[in-house]
Amino acid sequence: MITVWGRTSSVNVMKVLWLLDELGIPFERVEAGGAFGRTRDPDYAAMNPNATVPTLVMPNGFTLWESNSILRYLCRTQAGGNAFYPEAPEARADVERWMDWTLASMNEPMRVLFWTFVRTPEAERDMDAVAKALVAGGRLWRIIEEVALADRPFLAPSGFSIADIALGGFLHRWFALPIERPDLPRLRAWYERLLLRPAYRTHVAVPMT
Amino acid sequence: MTRLRILGKASSINVRKVLWTCAEIGLDYRREDWGSGFASTRDPAFLVLNPNALVPVVEDDNGALWESNTICRYLAAEHGRTDLLPATPRARAEVECWMDWQATALNGAWRHGFMGLVRRDPAFADPAGIAASLRDWAAMWAILDGRLGTTGAHVAGAGFTLADVVLGLSWNRWLMTPVEARPAFPAIDAWYDRLGPRRGFHAHCGNGVP
Ligand SMILES: N[C@@H](CCC(=O)N[C@@H](CS)C(=O)NCC(=O)O)C(=O)O
Ligand SMILES: N[C@@H](CCC(=O)N[C@@H](CS)C(=O)NCC(=O)O)C(=O)O
Numbered sequence: 154m155i156t157v158w159g160r161t162s163s164v165n166v167m168k169v170l171w172l173l174d175e176l177g178i179p180f181e182r183v184e185a186g187g188a189f190g191r192t193r194d195p196d197y198a199a200m201n202p203n204a205t206v207p208t209l210v211m212p213n214g215f216t217l218w219e220s221n222s223i224l225r226y227l228c229r230t231q232a233g234g235n236a237f238y239p240e241a242p243e244a245r246a247d248v249e250r251w252m253d254w255t256l257a258s259m260n261e262p263m264r265v266l267f268w269t270f271v272r273t274p275e276a277e278r279d280m281d282a283v284a285k286a287l288v289a290g291g292r293l294w295r296i297i298e299e300v301a302l303a304d305r306p307f308l309a310p311s312g313f314s315i316a317d318i319a320l321g322g323f324l325h326r327w328f329a330l331p332i333e334r335p336d337l338p339r340l341r342a343w344y345e346r347l348l349l350r351p352a353y354r355t356h357v358a359v360p361m362t
Numbered sequence: 363m364t365r366l367r368i369l370g371k372a373s374s375i376n377v378r379k380v381l382w383t384c385a386e387i388g389l390d391y392r393r394e395d396w397g398s399g400f401a402s403t404r405d406p407a408f409l410v411l412n413p414n415a416l417v418p419v420v421e422d423d424n425g426a427l428w429e430s431n432t433i434c435r436y437l438a439a440e441h442g443r444t445d446l447l448p449a450t451p452r453a454r455a456e457v458e459c460w461m462d463w464q465a466t467a468l469n470g471a472w473r474h475g476f477m478g479l480v481r482r483d484p485a486f487a488d489p490a491g492i493a494a495s496l497r498d499w500a501a502m503w504a505i506l507d508g509r510l511g512t513t514g515a516h517v518a519g520a521g522f523t524l525a526d527v528v529l530g531l532s533w534n535r536w537l538m539t540p541v542e543a544r545p546a547f548p549a550i551d552a553w554y555d556r557l558g559p560r561r562g563f564h565a566h567c568g569n570g571v572p
Contacts, residue, residue: 202509225458229451229454242436243436245436246427249431249432249435253430253465256466258414261470296414
């Protein structure tokens with residue numbers, strides 16, 4: 154059986170659980186990260202030297218970390234995976250650009266917002282950092298609104314894909330956090346479209362902890 | 363097929379990933395100087411190609427593409443270069459995970475130190491912030507050093523791949539940053555020597571530009 158190491162509250166673990174469920178693949182999950190620790194133990198470090206979650210362990214013993222790389226690997230190797238990750242180089246690049254963009258651009262402002270409101274006591278919150286993250290985040294979500302979703306229901310032209318899975322975790326947080334959001338109707342409609350998927354509701358659109 | 367168009371100044375680390383990849387593939391291209399110091403990426407003609415106003419962008423018969431790591435993988439796939447980007451899922455995943463690692467863990471570590479020490483950006487001038495960044499940056503190299511100690515060759519395994527392109531450029535940046543106390547990373551040093559003979563290394567990676 155496939156094993157996923159990582160606590161369910163991690164946005165990067167959520168991506169992997171969501172995809173596995175979309176593909177109907179049973180898996181075992183082992184708690185690690187945050188209060189569960191384990192990530193600095195030698196046996197964990199041998200699988201993943203970064204002391205982060207998730208880590209994927211395949212039945213044949215192959216281990217992999219980096220959530221986006223895990224998504225692509227699962228789509229390439231598991232039945233049905235092609236549907237979420239097309240094979241032609243240009244169609245594939247249309248999926249991957251939004252995945253890389255999520256890592257490179259969206260990670261930072263969403264990390265600031267999440268940590269401030271969910272993990273930091275009110276008295277200790279750095280509201281200047283929040284203001285900056287709201288500007289940066291707002292600008293990025295507007296790119297999703299005006300470019301990615303301008304003429305299609307999901308991020309990539311090929312339809313629902315692992316690009317939606319990679320960004321869907323931050324999307325839920327953006328709507329669930331107590332922040333002021335610009336009015337972006339296509340973004341909201343995309344969120345509602347994802348909420349129709351049981352695996353998104355089970356693993357991603359859950360109370361933030 | 364029309365010649366590949368690359369938008370982005372040759373000094374940008376993310377543009378250089380694409381240029382080095384093109385050199386490896388032997389791909390002919392036409393490059394235009396865009397980005398700070400050159401034509402503005404806020405120009406509407408640029409924004410239609412990349413709404414993020416960042417370089418690099420490439421354009422070919424399939425349209426415009428951005429995100430440097432995605433571009434490198436696209437070019438290797440289009441030209442059947444399974445040495446740079448293996449076709450078997452497991453070998454491919456080894457390449458991709460180190461590329462993602464470069465884009466997240468490693469990129470997150472160096473910014474403050476590099477902006478303060480090399481770009482001399484006043485927003486990143488505080489010594490404590492610089493020192494913390496250099497510590498984080500070195501911790502990342504320790505992880506890569508361990509990896510290269512295991513493979514004994516290249517980042518993703520025996521052969522040279524796109525993971526070596528993106529991390530070679532990152533290591534060049536570290537070498538070009540005035541870090542006072544440099545920990546020893548013998549496996550990285552040996553690997554970097556191995557990159558020297560690659561096509562495109564001297565033009566785009568070890569070319570004296572941080
Ligand atoms: N780029 C990595 C980042 C992994 C990462 O930073 N994970 C966080 C949780 S979202 C983590 O492990 N934090 C430390 C911990 O939970 O102990 C990925 O996408 O997998
Ligand atoms: N994640 C993007 C980042 C691109 C990026 O940050 N590019 C910088 C130069 S290295 C840029 O365009 N800066 C603005 C400018 O030069 O005008 C990628 O890898 O392509």
